[in-house]
């Protein structure tokens with residue numbers, strides 16, 4: 439799947455580990471790496487910084503993240519020299535505020551757009567009580583995003599993140615048409631919950647062509 443907007447292109451594909459180099463070591467946290475020039479590709483795994491997002495602002499920048507149920511979130515602006523960003527946002531990163539942090543760091547740029555890719559849907563994201571307690575302990579209310587069926591609670595991560603987007607951006611700049619449930623999309627998409635493995639995984643990328 440690919441898309442474009444003037445000099446910005448984006449897409450996602452299914453990849454085995456090792457087919458591309460990670461820009462960051464994803465740890466389900468809220469750190470976002472800022473790049474103003476390409477990161478040297480000779481870096482060994484030992485020096486890949488721990489972070490769950492990358493913001494890049496330079497000519498022909500290209501960034502990506504890996505997911506296998508978490509949300510891949512891409513950002514771009516309508517400014518020709520503006521930044522692009524890719525965020526890995528599972529429920530842990532979202533609870534730690536990584537998405538809001540991305541909006542803060544990109545807030546100075548004109549007409550920010552956000553794209554949300556495939557991830558576990560509310561149809562398949564059954565959660566336990568300890569999940570709900572963790573959100574409450576962080577003073578966040580997950581209850582509007584929970585649905586109860588067959589005595590289990592199902593969490594709608596997409597709705598939660600869309601609410602965060604609507605607080606920062608007009609609806610016309612929030613692009614959800616790529617979203618579909620990874621667990622339900624067998625065999626076209628991998629899912630950690632379905633496969634009990636993050637290999638292969640989805641690589642979601644965005645780049646500037648100028």
Ligand SMILES: [Zn+2]
Nearest residue numbers: 561562619622
């Ligand atoms: Zn599903």
